[in-house]
Amino acid sequence: MTKKGIVLVNLGSPDSTEVKDVRRYLDEFLMDERVIDKPYILRALLVKGIIVPFRAPKSAAAYKSIWWKEGSPLIVLSKQLQDAVQKNFDMPVEIAMRYGNPSPKVAYDKLLQQVPDLEEVIMLPLYPHYAMSSYETAVLYMKEVHKKYNYRFKLTTIEPYYKNTDYINALAESIKPYLQQDFDKILFSYHGVPERHIYKGDITKQHCLKVSDCCHVDSPAHNQCYRHQTFITTELVAAKLALPREKFEQTFQSRLGRDPWLTPYTAKRLEELPAEGVKKLLVACPAFVSDCLETLEEIAEEGKEIFLHAGGESFTMIPCLNTHPFWVNAVVKWIKEYAVETIDV
Ligand SMILES: C=CC1=C(C)c2cc3[nH]c(cc4nc(cc5[nH]c(cc1n2)c(C)c5CCC(=O)O)C(CCC(=O)O)=C4C)c(C)c3C=C
Numbered sequence: 001m002t003k004k005g006i007v008l009v010n011l012g013s014p015d016s017t018e019v020k021d022v023r024r025y026l027d028e029f030l031m032d033e034r035v036i037d038k039p040y041i042l043r044a045l046l047v048k049g050i051i052v053p054f055r056a057p058k059s060a061a062a063y064k065s066i067w068w069k070e071g072s073p074l075i076v077l078s079k080q081l082q083d084a085v086q087k088n089f090d091m092p093v094e095i096a097m098r099y100g101n102p103s104p105k106v107a108y109d110k111l112l113q114q115v116p117d118l119e120e121v122i123m124l125p126l127y128p129h130y131a132m133s134s135y136e137t138a139v140l141y142m143k144e145v146h147k148k149y150n151y152r153f154k155l156t157t158i159e160p161y162y163k164n165t166d167y168i169n170a171l172a173e174s175i176k177p178y179l180q181q182d183f184d185k186i187l188f189s190y191h192g193v194p195e196r197h198i199y200k201g202d203i204t205k206q207h208c209l210k211v212s213d214c215c216h217v218d219s220p221a222h223n224q225c226y227r228h229q230t231f232i233t234t235e236l237v238a239a240k241l242a243l244p245r246e247k248f249e250q251t252f253q254s255r256l257g258r259d260p261w262l263t264p265y266t267a268k269r270l271e272e273l274p275a276e277g278v279k280k281l282l283v284a285c286p287a288f289v290s291d292c293l294e295t296l297e298e299i300a301e302e303g304k305e306i307f308l309h310a311g312g313e314s315f316t317m318i319p320c321l322n323t324h325p326f327w328v329n330a331v332v333k334w335i336k337e338y339a340v341e342t343i344d345v
C-alpha cells in the first residue's frame with residue numbers, strides 16, 4: 001500500500017483583522033502574477049503604491065465585521081472540513097493556504113511528521129472551477145514548494161469538479177431546504193475574474209468571448225474557461241433542483257479595478273431585480289466551497305443592503321458547502337477513488 005496523505009488547499013486569509021496583517025496578506029495576494037497579471041514593475045507600483053494602501057483599512061474593517069472568535073471564517077471552515085474528512089481515514093489530512101497561513105510547507109511537514117515514509121500526497125484544491133487566479137495559481141504554488149524543498153513524495157492533483165455529480169448533488173442538497181420558503185428567484189453569484197483572464201486562458205485563442213454564445217459551443221478552451229465552467233455548474237444544479245428557467249440567474253461578484261470583468265455584475269443585478277418584480281431572493285455562491293469574506297460580507301451584508309434598499313423584501317443567503325455531509329462524503333469518495341494525475345497546469 002502506498003503511504004498517502006491529503007492536503008486541502010484554499011485561498012487563505014489575513015492572520016488577524018489588524019490593518020498591518022491585512023496589508024501583508026493583500027500584498028502577497030495581489031502581487032501574484034496570476035491575479036494582477038501586469039509586468040512586475042507595473043504590478044508593484046499598482047499594488048504597493050495604490051491598491052494595498054487604500055484597500056487595507058477598508059478590507060480590515062470588512063474582515064472585522066465577519067471575523068469569528070476562532071479566527072477567519074474561511075480558515076475555521078477549512079479546518080472543520082479537514083476534521084470531518086480526517087474521521088474517514090487513517091492517512092493524515094492537512095490544510096494549506098495559497099496566501100498566508102498555514103503555508104504549503106507547514107502542511108507538507110505536518111504530513112511527514114505523521115508519515116515519515118510518505119509516498120504520495122493527494123491535493124484537493126477547494127475551488128470547483130478552473131481560473132488562473134484561483135485553481136491554477138494554487139496548484140502551481142503547491143508544486144513549486146514541493147520542488148523547492150525537494151520533497152520525495154509524489155503530488156497528485158484532483159481536477160476541477162464543477163460538473164462532477166457528487167459536487168452537484170451536494171450543492172443541490174445544500175440549496176434544497178431553502179426552496180421550501182416562498183421565493184421569486186435564486187441568484188447564483190460567482191466570484192468574477194477580468195475578461196482578460198478568459199482570453200488569456202483560451203488555448204485556441206479564437207473561442208472564448210469571440211464566438212457567439214461561446215460557453216455553450218463545444219471547445220477545447222473549456223478545460224480552462226472559468227466562465228464556461230460556472231455556467232455548467234449553474235445549469236446542472238438548476239436541473240437537479242428542477243428549477244424553471246425564470247426562477248434562476250447567474251451573476252459575477254467582487255470586481256476589483258476598472259477593467260471589464262465577467263458580467264452581469266452581482267451588485268448591479270441586486271439593484272435592478274426588485275423593479276423587475278423580484279422581491280424575495282435567495283442567493284447561492286457556488287464558486288466558494290467555504291464561506292468567506294466574499295459571501296459573509298459582500299453578499300450577506302452589502303448585497304442584502306443593496307437589494308432591500310432597491311425595494312426588495314426578503315434576502316436569504318444560502319451557506320456554502322462548508323461541512324455539509326453530502327460534501328464531506330463527496331470529498332471522501334474522491335480521495336478513495338482518486339490516484340490519477342489528470343491535470344497538468
Ligand atoms: C473563486 C475563487 C476566486 C477567484 C477566481 C478570485 C479571483 C480574484 N480575486 C481578486 C481579489 C480579491 N479577492 C479577495 C478575497 C477572496 N477571493 C476569493 C476567491 C477567489 N478570488 C476568496 C475565497 C476570498 C475571501 C478570502 C477570505 O479571507 O475570506 C480579496 C481580499 C479581500 C478584499 O480586499 O476584497 C481581494 C483583493 C482578484 C483581483 C481576482 C482575479 C483577478
Ligand SMILES: [Fe+2]
Nearest residue numbers: 191192254294
Ligand atoms: Fe478574490
Ligand SMILES: [Fe+2]
Nearest residue numbers: 208215225228
Ligand atoms: Fe467560454
